[in-house]
Amino acid sequence: MKAHVYKRDHINTDEIIPARYLNMDQEVDLAKHAMEDLDIDFIKNVELGDAIIAGRNFGCGSSREHAVWALRGAGIRAVIADSFARIFYRNCINNGFLAIECKGVSEKIKSGSEIKIDLKKGEILDLNTGNTYHFAPLPEFAQKILNAGGLLNLVKKKML
Amino acid sequence: MSQTITEKILAKHCGKDEVKPGELINAKLDLVMCHDVTTTPAIDMLREYDINAVFNPDKIVIMPDHFVPNKDIKSAEMVRKIRLWAKEMGIEAFYELGRHGVCHALLPEQGHVRPGMTIVGADSHTCTHGALGAFSTGIGSTDLAASLATGELWFKVPESILFIINGNLFKGVYAKDIILEIIRQIGVDGAMYKTMEFRGDIIDDLSIEARMTITNMAIEAGAKSGIIAADQKTVDYVRNRTDVAFEIIKSDKNAHYDKVIEIDVSHLEPMVAFPHLPSNGKAISSIETIPVDQAYIGSCTNGRIEDLRIAAEIMQGKHIAKGTRCIVIPATTEIWKQANKEGLLDIFMDAGATVSSPTCGACLGGHMGVIASGERCISTTNRNFVGRMGSPESEVYLASPATVAVSALAGVICDPRDQ
Ligand code: SF4
Numbered sequence: 001m002k003a004h005v006y007k008r009d010h011i012n013t014d015e016i017i018p019a020r021y022l023n024m025d026q027e028v029d030l031a032k033h034a035m036e037d038l039d040i041d042f043i044k045n046v047e048l049g050d051a052i053i054a055g056r057n058f059g060c061g062s063s064r065e066h067a068v069w070a071l072r073g074a075g076i077r078a079v080i081a082d083s084f085a086r087i088f089y090r091n092c093i094n095n096g097f098l099a100i101e102c103k104g105v106s107e108k109i110k111s112g113s114e115i116k117i118d119l120k121k122g123e124i125l126d127l128n129t130g131n132t133y134h135f136a137p138l139p140e141f142a143q144k145i146l147n148a149g150g151l152l153n154l155v156k157k158k159m160l
Numbered sequence: 161m162s163q164t165i166t167e168k169i170l171a172k173h174c175g176k177d178e179v180k181p182g183e184l185i186n187a188k189l190d191l192v193m194c195h196d197v198t199t200t201p202a203i204d205m206l207r208e209y210d211i212n213a214v215f216n217p218d219k220i221v222i223m224p225d226h227f228v229p230n231k232d233i234k235s236a237e238m239v240r241k242i243r244l245w246a247k248e249m250g251i252e253a254f255y256e257l258g259r260h261g262v263c264h265a266l267l268p269e270q271g272h273v274r275p276g277m278t279i280v281g282a283d284s285h286t287c288t289h290g291a292l293g294a295f296s297t298g299i300g301s302t303d304l305a306a307s308l309a310t311g312e313l314w315f316k317v318p319e320s321i322l323f324i325i326n327g328n329l330f331k332g333v334y335a336k337d338i339i340l341e342i343i344r345q346i347g348v349d350g351a352m353y354k355t356m357e358f359r360g361d362i363i364d365d366l367s368i369e370a371r372m373t374i375t376n377m378a379i380e381a382g383a384k385s386g387i388i389a390a391d392q393k394t395v396d397y398v399r400n401r402t403d404v405a406f407e408i409i410k411s412d413k414n415a416h417y418d419k420v421i422e423i424d425v426s427h428l429e430p431m432v433a434f435p436h437l438p439s440n441g442k443a444i445s446s447i448e449t450i451p452v453d454q455a456y457i458g459s460c461t462n463g464r465i466e467d468l469r470i471a472a473e474i475m476q477g478k479h480i481a482k483g484t485r486c487i488v489i490p491a492t493t494e495i496w497k498q499a500n501k502e503g504l505l506d507i508f509m510d511a512g513a514t515v516s517s518p519t520c521g522a523c524l525g526g527h528m529g530v531i532a533s534g535e536r537c538i539s540t541t542n543r544n545f546v547g548r549m550g551s552p553e554s555e556v557y558l559a560s561p562a563t564v565a566v567s568a569l570a571g572v573i574c575d576p577r578d579q
């Protein structure tokens with residue numbers, strides 16, 4: 001997976017998917033405008049299976065889950081950040097979308113680098129430099145939701 | 161064990177005597193709030209999972225607000241879908257156009273919020289309702305779908321930070337200035353995942369509406385919720401709106417706080433948060449001359465009747481500066497009617513402002529005053545992120561209704577204390 005690195009803190013959901021597109025809620029429609037107000041070229045450069053790497057408090061601001069869908073729809077498979085804003089983080093988990101907390105990587109990995117994420121080992125491998133970075137495994141409850149394929153699968157199971 | 165108000169409310173709603181920060185719980189929800197933008201995806205999810213009933217239609221409130229009156233065909237379709245679904249589910253509390261308003265102003269106004277409740281809403285500023293002594297937090301659409309289906313939701317019990325606000329608040333300085341100062345001090349992730357509990361003489365003195373301005377912006381410091389224990393003012397406010405019973409819960413004396421931050425506001429000046437973060441607050445005396453193209457008075461932060469009274473008092477008999485536009489948006493229908501009765505709308509319009517029907521409007525760059533590239537807006541709203549009110553090349557400055565009103569008259573950002 002290719003890394004799209006933004007050396008910035010507080011990338012907010014208004015930048016990830018601007019409100020002017022919130023009259024739509026389908027992933028394919030939202031994906032066309034992912035990261036538009038932050039990086040107009042993002043959508044041209046992104047490929048299926050890529051990752052975003054950023055600084056602190058990624059996904060702060062509005063609770064719009066559209067931010068997760070826009071990124072996923074654009075092909076992003078994981079976001080790696082120093083920290084995540086709470087609602088965005090919940091939205092990721094609930095969607096079975098990977099949000100990995102790993103401090104300082106946006107300073108170390110270069111944009112465009114090929115990286116590999118090993119969830120079991122809790123490792124990010126930078127294939128360009130051979131460096132590895134460690135992250136704490138996802139919390140157990142998050143793992144449970146991820147394994148179930150999202151929160152609603154769990155809810156449905158419970159309701160049956 | 162001693163507990164905070166938040167821990168006590170959460171413990172009660174998961175059937176335990178006590179909970180500890182970091183503990184994962186499933187809490188029963190007393191109220192689930194939906195609006196026009198985040199609800200249609202939840203409805204689609206419920207249908208996809210073949211979930212055809214909600215946990216309790218009486219505990220669900222729907223208030224289309226972001227793009228109402230519907231700004232285009234797509235938003236009209238969204239509201240239509242929600243309206244039909246609400247009917248199918250038997251949800252009575254659907255605030256149709258004509259009774260509508262911005263969700264966080266409308267919910268407490270209509271008596272849906274009471275002390276001690278657990279509330280979730282598919283909107284980040286749902287933390288507002290903590291001003292009435294409830295645990296209230298924002299969620300996304302999947303959480304909303306789960307909440308609608310089961311009436312429960314998983315939470316990690318948050319640590320609490322206690323803010324004790326004391327001193328004397330001088331004329332021209334308001335609740336908005338206090339919260340902008342707090343966010344300036346701790347940063348936009350200063351309370352991440354935590355609860356901000358507010359207390360102190362100043363908080364006691366503030367009206368319920370002003371308290372809501374403070375809890376409204378807890379999310380701008382990354383907090384899960386903001387909370388102020390109920391007092392007699394809260395009881396009176398709630399009693400004027402509903403007969404439903406409630407319980408007042410307070411933090412124990414020796415409750416544990418992650419941090420205690422004391423702030424003396426005696427020297428606090430009116431604050432202006434510069435682009436592009438709510439934490440970029442500056443004291444008004446320290447800023448250079450900044451011309452503004454637009455002044456915006458409204459939103460769930462500062463679109464309530466007290467805010468409009470403050471702005472109208474300043475604008476009475478005066479005129480908006482040439483080259484500056486001013487938009488006033490009463491946050492709810494009731495506020496609109498009250499402002500009209502008191503002659504405030506006339507004052508605004510005589511001053512050259514325009515008054516819109518209640519809506520989130522341009523607060524999130526939806527409609528009703530979106531700004532162009534290179535334009536600058538001073539606003540009573542809560543976010544000044546890049547592109548928040550329109551073009552990604554525009555700028556938003558956050559301030560109190562008084563500061564926005566004097567700035568509208570002057571055409572540059574001004575100090576309301578000079579009035
Ligand atoms: S007024 Fe603004 S901040 Fe408040 S709910 Fe509406 S869009 Fe969100």
